[in-house]
Amino acid sequence: MSKWILEGVSKIFDKTIAVNNISLELEENKIYGLIGRNGAGKTTLLKLLANQLEPTRGVIRKGKEALKDNDSLSQEVCLARETINMLGIRNLSVKKIFQIASDVYPYWDNEYCQDLIKLFSLDIGQKHIKLSRGMQTMVGIIIGLASRAPLTLFDEPYVGLDPVARELFYESLLTDYEKNKRTIIISSHLMSELENLFERIIIIDQGSILLNEEMEAVHEKAKVISGDKAYVEKILKDKKVIYRQEIGRLANYTVFDSFTEEELREFKDLNINYSSINLQKLFINLAKGGNFNGEE
Amino acid sequence: MERNKNLARVLFQFEKTSLIIIALIFLGNVLVNLLVSILVESLTFSFFITQFVSNLLLFTFIYIMSTGINQMINVIPFLVSLNVPRSRLAKSITVNGLKRVSFVTVFFFLIKIILNKAAYYSMPIILGMDLSTGSLIEDLLLALIVFLVLSLAYSFIIFLGLVGGKYGWEYLLGIIFIALGTVFFLIRSLILLFAFGWRSSVWLLLLIVLFAGLSILNYRLIRNYEYKY
Numbered sequence: 001m002s003k004w005i006l007e008g009v010s011k012i013f014d015k016t017i018a019v020n021n022i023s024l025e026l027e028e029n030k031i032y033g034l035i036g037r038n039g040a041g042k043t044t045l046l047k048l049l050a051n052q053l054e055p056t057r058g059v060i061r062k063g064k065e066a067l068k069d070n071d072s073l074s075q076e077v078c079l080a081r082e083t084i085n086m087l088g089i090r091n092l093s094v095k096k097i098f099q100i101a102s103d104v105y106p107y108w109d110n111e112y113c114q115d116l117i118k119l120f121s122l123d124i125g126q127k128h129i130k131l132s133r134g135m136q137t138m139v140g141i142i143i144g145l146a147s148r149a150p151l152t153l154f155d156e157p158y159v160g161l162d163p164v165a166r167e168l169f170y171e172s173l174l175t176d177y178e179k180n181k182r183t184i185i186i187s188s189h190l191m192s193e194l195e196n197l198f199e200r201i202i203i204i205d206q207g208s209i210l211l212n213e214e215m216e217a218v219h220e221k222a223k224v225i226s227g228d229k230a231y232v233e234k235i236l237k238d239k240k241v242i243y244r245q246e247i248g249r250l251a252n253y254t255v256f257d258s259f260t261e262e263e264l265r266e267f268k269d270l271n272i273n274y275s276s277i278n279l280q281k282l283f284i285n286l287a288k289g290g291n292f293n294g295e296e
Numbered sequence: 297m298e299r300n301k302n303l304a305r306v307l308f309q310f311e312k313t314s315l316i317i318i319a320l321i322f323l324g325n326v327l328v329n330l331l332v333s334i335l336v337e338s339l340t341f342s343f344f345i346t347q348f349v350s351n352l353l354l355f356t357f358i359y360i361m362s363t364g365i366n367q368m369i370n371v372i373p374f375l376v377s378l379n380v381p382r383s384r385l386a387k388s389i390t391v392n393g394l395k396r397v398s399f400v401t402v403f404f405f406l407i408k409i410i411l412n413k414a415a416y417y418s419m420p421i422i423l424g425m426d427l428s429t430g431s432l433i434e435d436l437l438l439a440l441i442v443f444l445v446l447s448l449a450y451s452f453i454i455f456l457g458l459v460g461g462k463y464g465w466e467y468l469l470g471i472i473f474i475a476l477g478t479v480f481f482l483i484r485s486l487i488l489l490f491a492f493g494w495r496s497s498v499w500l501l502l503l504i505v506l507f508a509g510l511s512i513l514n515y516r517l518i519r520n521y522e523y524k525y
Contacts, residue, residue: 052376052523069519071381078379085525088310088370096309103302104378149379 002063003027004049004151004183009058010207011044018044020207021058026151029181031173033188033198033215035283041207042187046153049185050079075106077151080144082137082159090129094139097128098146105147112176113146119168133160141169145176154186158193166190170197191280203283210286211256215279222282223259226252227272235266243285254285303380303388310371314362322355349407356400357446363396364450368457376523386518390511393450401443408435423493444503451510458517461524 004026011019019041026032036042047053048060051067051074060067067073084090089097098117102108117124120138128136137160144152158166174197177184185202188194201218203211211218225232229251236253243254254277259267267274277285326348333344367389375385412435423441452475460468479486488494 047523050379052379054520054522069382071383074379075381079377081377084374084377086370086374088366089374092309100306100309100374101378103306104375104380143378 002065004062005060006048007059007061009048009055009060011041011048011053012056017207019048019055022207022209023058024202024209024212026183026185027200028150028183030183030199031177031197032183032185033191033194033201033279034185034204035188035191035201035279036204037287040204042204043155044207045204046079046155046185046187049151050074050077050153052079076149077153078105078144078147078149079153079155080140080147080157081155082140082157083133084128084136084139087129091127093125093127094122094131095124097139098124098142101143101147105149107148107150109146109148112148113142116142116145116172119172120165134162134165135160137161138165145172148180148182151183152185154184156187156189158188158190166193170194173197191283192278195279201279203286205286218279218282219276221256221258222277222279223255223257224252224275224277224281225255225267225272226250227267227270231270232272235263235272242282243288254282256282303375303384304392306375307367307371307388307392310366311363314366315359318355318359318362322351325351325355345411349411352404352407356404357449360393360396360400360446360450361453364393364453365457367392368454368461372458372518372521373523373525376521377525382519382521386515389454389518390451390514393454394447397443397446397450400446401439404442405435405439408438422490423496441500441503444500444507448503448507448510451507451514454514455510455517458514458521462517462520462522 006022006024006026009019009022009024010017022045034042034045044053048055049067051060051070054068062073062076065073084097092100098113102110102113116122120142122135122138122142126135128139131139137157141154141157144154144157157169161169170193173184186194186197195215198215200214201211202209213221225236227250229246229249232251232253236255239255239257239259241253242256245252259274264274266272329344329347329351333341333347372385372389376382423438456468456471459471485494489496489499
């Protein structure tokens with residue numbers, strides 16, 4: 001099984017560095033969450049993986065095969081978006097758009113596509129331009145799921161979807177993933193809902209990767225420690241502190257590290273609070289100016 | 297082969313609507329001209345034939361250009377977003393244009409043959425050729441020229457769009473100005489060419505070279521196309 005590998009990939013638009021020297025290995029048959037603020041570089045990274053943008057520097061490959069100028073490898077990737085930007089395409093009916101997708105994706109499952117259309121109650125006779133925002137997102141989701149591309153990328157696949165539709169999407173994704181394994185990357189802001197889907201998380205900020213970790217490790221290591229600043233800082237001396245918030249003598253620390261039983265006992269003895277932090281909170285604290293080097 | 301047929305079918309989906317619209321406008325025009333030539337006594341049937349041929353030339357040119365523009369604005373970006381293999385897409389865009397132009401050229405050739413038989417209809421002299429002679433060699437040469445001019449127009453419009461998208465619209469305007477400037481500079485030669493067929497073989501060779509060059513450039517530009525939407 002070959003991994004998708006990014007080596008020193010950068011993408012520069014005029015003077016803007018959208019993706020900055022990213023090196024990454026994507027294991028096959030895993031669901032990745034790609035988290036980042038607006039403008040962090042998520043969509044650019046997904047487009048680079050989909051070979052829809054050319055890296056300014058660096059190489060993207062699967063195993064030993066480079067993605068550049070490799071038509072057969074490009075066909076293994078599907079980037080599902082929430083909307084279509086070309087007016088001439090938006091004037092086509094949804095049925096026609098699915099027909100075109102079925103003609104171009106080599107692994108397309110038409111039966112599954114029909115099941116999804118029924119599940120989402122999508123009116124395929126309608127022109128794409130006449131659909132609501134949520135329905136347009138559904139078209140993108142159905143294309144992504146039915147493409148059965150070995151590397152399927154979803155770029156914010158929840159825009160405009162109501163909670164019921166989002167739940168239907170998560171269920172469909174997981175059910176199909178169990179039967180037909182593939183590598184899936186979902187870029188998102190909705191961490192609270194999607195956290196349980198992700199097997200591995202990538203946090204990106206200003207074009208660089210801040211975190212690339214298994215979800216289990218994130219749950220294990222991402223903690224909030226709060227208490228007397230003097231005591232806590234002594235214990236956290238050699239630990240990875242991501243974010244620090246001080247209120248007088250007291251302080252809250254977001255930490256990404258493991259603790260021994262002894263250290264946990266010390267917390268208890270010194271009345272220091274030690275609790276888990278969810279992905280959303282971890283991301284927010286990182287976004288507030290924290291980082292994995294412990295600097296602010 | 298199956299995937300190529302699928303792509304050809306996909307490309308036709310995008311131009312169906314504009315083809316129908318242009319065909320309807322053309323037929324409307326022809327109908328109006330026919331009625332005018334019937335109702336106005338001073339106008340002969342020859343007038344209707346002249347109008348028909350002029351409209352045919354104009355609307356087929358519009359059809360070829362609109363196909364090129366549609367492919368540039370809608371088809372190429374959309375199919376790149378669906379990860380259609382670039383080499384297949386690039387070949388299909390070129391072949392699609394050649395097919396359309398070939399069809400139009402054959403159609404014109406047949407019209408010319410039919411008009412040759414209509415003795416009452418007199419034809420003009422263009423490119424130094426008297427089209428009334430009905431010479432097969434001259435008709436074939438004319439068909440080749442029509443084919444090359446339409447193919448070049450199609451390739452050029454796609455080239456403009458691809459360059460504008462990749463390098464920015466300043467480059468596109470620059471190319472348009474250079475093209476217009478070149479035409480202006482060569483206006484005397486062009487007039488002599490159209491009237492007397494002056495150095496027509498040189499111009500023919502130039503058309504072939506330009507068409508081949510643009511096709512190669514378009515192929516490379518589509519292969520490296522970036523979906524920036």
